[in-house]
Amino acid sequence: MTASVLVLNSGSSSIKFGLFDISAAEPVLLCKGLLDEHEDKPRLIVRSSAGESLFETRREAADADSGHLFADVLAFIEHRFGAGGLRAVGHRIVHGGPDYSGPVTLTDDIIAKLEALAPLAPLHQPRCLAPVRTIATIRPDMMQIACFDTAFHHSMTPPANRFAIPRRYEDRGVRRYGFHGLSFEHVAGRLAGIAPQLVAKRTVIAHLGNGASLCALRDGRSMDTTMGLTPLDGLVMGTRCGTIDPGVLLYLQQHETMSVEAVQHLLYHESGLLGVSGISADMRTLLASREAAAREAVDLFTFRAAQEIAVMANTLGGLDCLVFTGGIGEHAKEIRSAIGERLAWLGVQIDAAANDEGRERISGDGAVDVLVIPTNEELTIARHCVAVLQTIEGSFH
Numbered sequence: 353m354t355a356s357v358l359v360l361n362s363g364s365s366s367i368k369f370g371l372f373d374i375s376a377a378e379p380v381l382l383c384k385g386l387l388d389e390h391e392d393k394p395r396l397i398v399r400s401s402a403g404e405s406l407f408e409t410r411r412e413a414a415d416a417d418s419g420h421l422f423a424d425v426l427a428f429i430e431h432r433f434g435a436g437g438l439r440a441v442g443h444r445i446v447h448g449g450p451d452y453s454g455p456v457t458l459t460d461d462i463i464a465k466l467e468a469l470a471p472l473a474p475l476h477q478p479r480c481l482a483p484v485r486t487i488a489t490i491r492p493d494m495m496q497i498a499c500f501d502t503a504f505h506h507s508m509t510p511p512a513n514r515f516a517i518p519r520r521y522e523d524r525g526v527r528r529y530g531f532h533g534l535s536f537e538h539v540a541g542r543l544a545g546i547a548p549q550l551v552a553k554r555t556v557i558a559h560l561g562n563g564a565s566l567c568a569l570r571d572g573r574s575m576d577t578t579m580g581l582t583p584l585d586g587l588v589m590g591t592r593c594g595t596i597d598p599g600v601l602l603y604l605q606q607h608e609t610m611s612v613e614a615v616q617h618l619l620y621h622e623s624g625l626l627g628v629s630g631i632s633a634d635m636r637t638l639l640a641s642r643e644a645a646a647r648e649a650v651d652l653f654t655f656r657a658a659q660e661i662a663v664m665a666n667t668l669g670g671l672d673c674l675v676f677t678g679g680i681g682e683h684a685k686e687i688r689s690a691i692g693e694r695l696a697w698l699g700v701q702i703d704a705a706a707n708d709e710g711r712e713r714i715s716g717d718g719a720v721d722v723l724v725i726p727t728n729e730e731l732t733i734a735r736h737c738v739a740v741l742q743t744i745e746g747s748f749h
């Protein structure tokens with residue numbers, strides 16, 4: 353019965369999980385899985401750390417809420433690895449609001465406080481918190497630990513985290529929080545291992561997935577980021593608009609007589625790559641398409657990404673290192689090279705062969721080091737869980 357933690361990562365386009373052995377100092381992945389909700393009947397797929405299929409189950413659409421699938425995950429783990437080893441469940445919680453600069457053990461009061469933040473991350477917060485509620489019901493004694501996307505950006509200070517609106521709103525928490533912090537934390541840690549000489553340098557990490565944001569990093573700390581109060585700001589995303597003239601929202605409500613709910617739906621679900629292409633939110637589909645609208649959506653994506661990288665470079669006073677991560681950043685060489693070309697004036701130059709081969713370092717002769725570092729939000733959460741358990745229970749290694 354190995355001491356373990358189960359990690360759940362609910363993103364906007366996927367729910368991933370990982371079971372980690374925590375009996376040694378560094379968590380080791382035992383198995384991983386995906387809750388696939390894209391088809392009619394949601395599917396749970398579990399694989400070994402080497403990728404071999406271990407378990408698969410489908411649910412009828414009628415009882416398709418992911419809560420039942422999490423009950424299946426727990427049952428599978430107890431069957432395969434023995435009951436009693438699981439010490440905690442760690443969750444990626446997208447919005448932590450102003451209070452949490454690190455992980456926290458969940459109580460009913462804290463869960464209620466996090467649920468109240470749902471309007472600030474409507475695509476994510478309910479999906480992150482649903483399994484917390486399910487597990488609290490089916491395993492009331494199980495320790496649950498929240499790890500926040502916002503926590504890494506607590507190092508941001510004014511003016512980077514300030515909006516130009518009256519101060520009284522800032523006092524009520526209306527400011528830039530930033531997201532994808534668990535991903536940035538992992539990549540910053542890997543970068544320090546791969547290239548310690550770059551830690552003190554001016555680095556921008558580009559997390560390009562279904563959600564996408566940038567982090568301006570110096571000495572391992574977030575100095576600026578493209579997302580704000582909500583994960584709607586910044587880059588063009590799968591279905592989200594990113595930065596937009598706020599006058600557009602007023603226009604839609606006044607002249608198109610759209611309700612607040614309709615505008616929210618438009619900006620979170622119908623915009624971004626999907627809205628501009630009219631074809632898909634999925635970068636793979638757009639890159640494979642011959643339609644002009646698909647090319648235009650990809651073009652806007654790389655134009656805005658390069659533009660915002662320059663904004664982050666301004667915060668840092670220059671650019672020494674650019675790191676790509678996330679589903680698109682790790683896998684779409686066309687996107688990396690298009691962004692690189694747009695940033696040639698900043699000293700970015702991507703080596704075509706290294707980029708095509710998917711090497712870790714893809715820079716050519718330019719002044720900027722360009723790297724591709726796969727993210728691992730689940731491992732970051734597992735490490736946080738170990739730290740929390742050590743604080744509560746003392747060392748258990």
Ligand SMILES: Nc1ncnc2c1ncn2[C@@H]1O[C@H](COP(=O)(O)OP(=O)(O)O)[C@@H](O)[C@H]1O
Pocket residue numbers: 363364365366560561562563590633634635636637639678679680683684685
């Ligand atoms: N080989 C690939 N080439 C281009 N895009 C890819 C590739 N693999 C994944 N992607 C894109 O990555 C995005 C999903 O990113 P991911 O980080 O997995 O999502 P999430 O934000 O839900 O965690 C999708 O747009 C998908 O098309």
Ligand SMILES: CC(=O)OP(=O)(O)O
Pocket residue numbers: 362363364365446476501531532561562563564583
């Ligand atoms: C915060 C966010 O956008 O997350 P994701 O990329 O998982 O949608």
Ligand SMILES: [Mg+2]
Pocket residue numbers: 363364561562563
């Ligand atoms: Mg993600």
